Amino acid sequence: MPKLTSAVERTLDSNTKVVLVTMDNHLSGAFEQVSQKLMASAGLRFKMHAASDWRNNPSALEKCREDIGQANIVIVTMLFMEDHFLPILDALEQRRFHCDAMVCIMSAPQVMHLSRMGKYVANTQAGGLIGLLKKLRPSAKDAQGKDKPVSAGAKQMAMLRRLPKLLRFIPGSAQDIRIFFLVMQYWLAGSEANILNMVIMLVQRYARIEETHSAHRVKLEAPVEYPEVGIYHPRMNTRLSDQLADLPYTKNSKQPAVGMLLLRSYLLAGNTDHYDAVIEAIEAKGLRVIPAFSSGLDARHAIDQYFKKDGTPQIEALVSLTGFSLVGGPAYNDAKAAQVALKELDVPYIAAHPVEFQSLDQWGDSDRGLLPVESTIMVAIPELDGSTVPMVYGGRPGAEGTTCNGCDRQCTFTKAHKAQNMFTCAERTEMLASRVHKLVQLRGRKREERKLAIVLFNFPPNAGSVGTAAYLSVFESLYNTLHTLAAEGYRVELPESVDSLRDRLLVGNAAQFGTQANVVHQIPVAQHIQQETWLGEIEAQWGAAPGKHLTDGKSLFVMGAQMGDILIALQPAFGYEGDPMRLLFEKGFAPTHAFSAFYRYLREEYKADAVLHFGTHGALEFMPGKQTGLSGKCWPERLIDDLPNVYLYAANNPSEGALAKRRAAATLISYLTPTITEAGLYKGLIELKQSLERWRGADESDQTDRVSLLQMIHEQALALDLQVPSLDNFVAQHSADLASIPWVDALQAQLLELEYALIPEGLHVIGRLPSRDERLSTLKAMAQAMGIDAPELIGKLVDGDKEFELQAYTQGFSDAHILQIKQLVETNHILSQDHELAGILRALDGRYIEPAPGGDLLRNPEVLPTGRNLHGLDPFRLPSAFAVKDAKRQADKLLARYAADGQGLPESVAMVLWGSDNLKSEGGPLAQALALMGALPRFDSYGRLAGAALVPLNELGRPRIDVVITLSGIFRDLMPMQIKLLAEASFLAASAEEPEDQNFIRKHSLAFMQAQGCDMETASLRVFGNAEGAYGANVNHLVDSSCWEEEDELGNAFTNRKGFAYGREGHPIRNNALLQSALANVSLTYQNVDSVELGVTSIDTYFDTLGGISRAVLLFFFFFF
Incomplete structure (x- = not known):
């Protein structure tokens, strides 16, 4: 040899x-x-x-x-x-x-x-x-x-x-x-x-x-060796080098530099057209580009070698074109290591990506945008590093003669385009270059020279909600923010007080123009017609300019107030009010003339250096377009364009925050939700509690007094809509034993639960630290969630006792609880400092914002400190091991509660899954759906989610429950892998050779197959949601506007919107008949309310989803049976 x-x-x-x-x-x-x-x-x-x-x-x-x-x-x-x-x-x-x-x-x-x-x-x-x-x-x-x-x-x-x-x-x-x-x-x-x-x-x-x-x-020939870490440039003689001096720039160039990360394998293969186009586009903006690469998918060495000098950063922005995390690849990622490197650079980090697993024409024609594997690897995972502005910049051409419809340019691929080599999307590449340029400009401009726009919201419209946001005292927070901006060098005309600020915005000349707030600028209709690029699309939806929203027929109004170089502007309403049957987020929908003109004014006429969206949430990120990997035809892209977007967002809502990041190019700054406290009781409940206390203390031998008191308790309970049995003949039948009555005992337990339920207290204020009592309430609630009952210890902790001084109160505590006490000490320390205003200032300076998980503070203290860039969980690890273990307990409790009414087990359960609840709980609700089916998530050798597996019936110990799942649009957007997991679980269960009385999924699937003549793949579909690009069931809009007469209309509206079935491949297929048939078998509807911050009456989305499916179950039960 x-x-x-x-x-x-x-x-x-x-x-x-x-x-x-x-x-x-x-x-x-x-x-x-x-x-x-x-x-x-x-x-x-x-x-x-x-x-x-x-x-x-x-x-x-x-x-x-x-x-x-x-x-x-x-x-x-x-x-x-x-x-x-x-x-x-x-x-x-x-x-x-x-x-x-x-x-x-x-x-x-x-x-x-x-x-x-x-x-x-x-x-x-x-x-x-x-x-x-x-x-x-x-x-x-x-x-x-x-x-x-x-x-x-x-x-x-x-x-x-x-x-x-x-x-x-x-x-x-x-x-x-x-x-x-x-x-x-x-x-x-x-x-x-x-x-x-x-x-x-x-x-x-x-x-x-x-x-x-x-x-x-x-x-x-022996292997040719190339630099493991080096630089690349299409104009270098050798194209690859390990010497920075070889880049084609003059030695003393004063142009700001942009660091760029490339994949070495593409460079060695000569497949670089997509890289070359981005380099050229950014250079055309007057910037230097340092394109670097590193083998092994670990970019840190390239960063240290080429983007720093003697440890000092030499770049103004970092752009990764690799499509992977900074440290890692398709098999793993090390977000902690990446965050350390990025924090040292302290510049904006943009993770752009090509479409790797489809061609550009397929991406352009898709309502979804990125495929599930692309959105996971190229968007969700880099977000854990702290990346922002995820966007497509290129991909592989389609076959000869195909056209990419991603933007209005409609590029047609010719024989000259090699089908498997990378090709740039010119429109996306130019947008990427513009966004990088704007961020570099923002960093280079002194604070006193910057013009900022702060956008407030008006949702729901026509409901007295101008200037509101979830959990946030907007005007008080805005007042504190303006004072901080002024103190840090921005030119701000400060209002005298919070009330003065509110009046300037909401009163002013509002009566003169017949608007909900002060009009700060008028855009002549002729100017709007001349400048609006997509006028035809808007007019097709809303009629000839200027339409009917925020206009007097001659001008379009921008509402707000100018305060120095800070414009406080009110985002126009969405446009669907008064016509709820118009599907707001359907394909083909367009924003109103006023909405489009508003963002064009901020960009082109006011010329803001950056925009700060103030609170959770507005409408921009929900406008029509692809779910992820947006194109130039998507409305969020058209509206925000290249304007740097900072978004103040509630820390407990990472799912909708992810939409703002991925669909509106936002850098999120998280804010704390209100202090958690015990709910207490209101007047009627207090009176009932007093009666119950008298009942417990009454003389058992005085039958007359006890009967009278019992009747009063009964009347008070009925007045509060609490469930109690009829008193007819009750006293006569139980006169011998009035000492202990089960329904009275049940009322006492229910009242205790209501009184000590945890709820948010008031609204959060940016720039105001939680008081001692507020910190005490929050830490008590956290301790309770941890299983720690030590109120005196928590009080000492909040009062600032040192850790060693607290040891006297921790005698007998387990090691795990000792660690949790240390976590509470750290939490108290964090809550005693302001991080949110500092985060806003850093973002407006164009600096790196550290990533942070979102969710419920009681469940995940890692959400602190706030003031950081929210992200969801690693989708490859969802649901977590804890969520799976807890899900079995929750499923068992649910089934036991149903069986307690003497009805046995339900054959079918209808379940609502939201993105927010699953991200906050590490996938808890979706794990509960699996547990009911008798299934588990299956992970591959790298610990990544790979599919589903069935729990054997002998281990399960009960029949498999048929679970009909309806998804929120946000769950669909953020968790495509989990949709496939749920679909695979239902298919495996339906296909299992098991007795039908032990497998209700199989029982109902076989019945549908026989009735409809379809295959098992179709009959076993149990995951339903909206069409791609659509959100919500519209039941809440119908109810809010009273645009319905019969309750059946609400059930039909729900199934019409949610009638798209998602299978193992993750594709939606309309199948209303299957959804209606599946719902007809349902005995129980269920949604896990995962947070103490929200109850089913807090927002109308609960009766849109849980209420909608409950009404649909009743409708189709009677229809089929």
């Missing part, structure tokens, strides 16, 4: 077929060139398949399986996700011992274990490859020296270069392991030359020559 460390020659068989399977097409251009050269020089047939093609092209999957079955040598790489490797796993297993070699690298363990190369057979030899890796892994000191931090990629490549040398002289299977590492070395430096030589090496080593056809003499 020739030694492969130097050039070698070998005769190759012309019939040899090599098949390579990988995650995506980013190396396909290089593969195509390699394939042609291998056929020309060696007569080899080389086929490449990308797993990303299979979702939309089943024939591509079949072709891949066919090629695997015929291959002499199979190479598999970068298959981490089950959606990518499970469709071919059986084909690989079948071919493993019938091909010359199978090399599986950098993939899931199930794939890696299939490697078979000569004498090396993975998973059969003691220690194996993994043991060798552990023993020979170099240290950072070995790789780079003592003082310099080392990237994961640099360590890996140092190891790969070292191993073949060490293994060179070891006989037996070690030589095959040596080849394995050389394959990795070739692959990770995946230029055209290295891919070519990787294939040649494997054929020379393993291909069996059975026939003697014409052959070619092929020279094998």
Whole structure:
């Protein structure tokens, strides 16, 4: 066998077929060139398949399986996700011992274990490859020296270069392991030359020559080495370098610099058109670009080497074009490490992305935008690092002749566009460059020179809610914010008081113009017609300009007040009021003339340097368009454009906050929700409580007094709509035993629960620290949630006693409770400081805002400190292990409560799932849906959500409950993987060969199959929601406006809006008949109210969802039965 460390020659068989399977097409251009050269020089047939093609092209999957079955040598790489490797796993297993070699690298363990190369057979030899890796892994000191931090990629490549040398002289299977590492070395430096030589090496080593056809003499070259960390520029002579001085800029350039992160693999493959376009677009704005790369998907080394000088940041913004987290890739991410690096840079961090798993024309035509895997890997995961402004900038062209409808340019792809090479979306790239430029300008402009717009809201419209926001005292908070801005250098005309500020905004000249607030500016209709780019779309919805909202026929009004260089403006109403049947968020909807003109005024006429949306929430992020990965046709993009957007958002609402980030390019600044306190009782309940106390203290021998008191308690309970039995003949039947009456005892327990229920107290005020009593109430509630009953200890803690002074009060506490007490001490410290105004100032300075989880403070103290950039949870880890464990307990309690009424178990439960409740509780409600079905989430070897699994009936101990699930639009947008999880659970249950009396999902699915003649895939669908791009059931709008006569209209409205069924692939298909049939079987409707901050009467969304589905259940029960 020739030694492969130097050039070698070998005769190759012309019939040899090599098949390579990988995650995506980013190396396909290089593969195509390699394939042609291998056929020309060696007569080899080389086929490449990308797993990303299979979702939309089943024939591509079949072709891949066919090629695997015929291959002499199979190479598999970068298959981490089950959606990518499970469709071919059986084909690989079948071919493993019938091909010359199978090399599986950098993939899931199930794939890696299939490697078979000569004498090396993975998973059969003691220690194996993994043991060798552990023993020979170099240290950072070995790789780079003592003082310099080392990237994961640099360590890996140092190891790969070292191993073949060490293994060179070891006989037996070690030589095959040596080849394995050389394959990795070739692959990770995946230029055209290295891919070519990787294939040649494997054929020379393993291909069996059975026939003697014409052959070619092929020279094998050692791996070409490239910088592990370096810079790239299309105008550099070498294109790649490790020297910053090689960039094509003058040495003393004063232009602000933008750091840019690129994927090394794209650069080595020469697939760089999308990168080049972004570089060119940003340079056209007068900025320098430092495009850097780092191997191993760990960008920290590139950041330290090229974006800093002697530890000091040298850039004004950081843009990642990789589509991955800063530290990690498709298999993992290290958000904590990324946050440390980004905090040191302290510049805006924009994570833009190409569309990797679909073509640009598919993205352009889609209402959804990004695919679930794209929105998870490229948007949700980078948000954990603290990224902002997620947006598409390019992707792969469609087939020749197809058109991308992502924007009005409607690019048509020609033969010149290589179908698998990356292509820039010019409109998106220009928008990305403009946004970067505006952020850099914001950073460079002194505070006293900046013009800011602060936007207040008016929701719900026509309800006296001008200038309101969830949990926030808006005008008091705004007053404090203005004073802080003035103190920090902004030019602000300060109002005398909060009342003065409110009057200037809400009174002023409002009566003169017949508006709800002061009119600060008038936009002539002729100007609006001339400047409105999308006038035709707006007029198709609202009639000729200026429409009917905020206008006198001659002008459109901007409401608000100018206070120095701060414009306080009131966002116009949405436009649906008075016509609730007009579906606000449906495809084709457009904002009113006034709404579009409002944002155009802020951008183009007022020329704000930044906008601050003040409180939760407005309408901008809910305007029509794609769910994620928005295009130039999406209204939120059109309205906010390139204006830097800071959004003050309630810390307990990460789901809707995520929409603002992803659909309105917002950097969120979280604010605390009000102090939690005990609810107490109001007058009628207090009187009932007093009567009950007299009952407990009354003389049991005085029957007359007790009967009189019992009648009073009964009357008071009925007046409060509390459930009590009839008193007819009650006294006569129980006259001998009036000492203990069950329903009176039940009333006492119910009153106790009401009195001590936790509720928010008042409204939060930005710039005002919680008082001692408010901190005490919050910490008591947190201690209660932790299971700690120590009021004296909490009082001492709030009063500032040192930790060692508190030890006397913690005798007998468990170690876990001791840790929780320390957490309470830290919480008290955080609540004693202001973080929110500081966060607003940092965001308006264009600095990095640290990310923070959102949710309920009682459940997750990590929401503190506020003043940070909200994010949701890692969707790969949802639901959490705790949520799954707690869900079983909750499901058991629900079923026991239903059975207590003597009805046995319900065969079917209708359940409402919201995005906000699931993000706040780590997936608690969705885990409850799984628990009712007798299912569990299934995680892969990397700990990422991969699907569902059934709990065996003998372990479950009860029948599987049929769960009909309706989703909020926000759940659909933020949790596409969890939709597939729920759909897979219902399908597995329906398909299980189990008795129908032990599996109600199967029972009802089989009945529907028989009645409708459909397949099990359809009959088992149990996850329903809106069409893509639509939100809400509209039941609340109908009720609010009294636009209904019969209650059945509410049930029909609900099923018409929620009649889209989501299957295992995550695609919505309208199927009202299935939803109606499923609802007819329902015995119980359920929604877990997860937060103490909201009750079912707090907001109308509860009767839109839970109320809507309850009405629909009644409607279709009577219809079918």
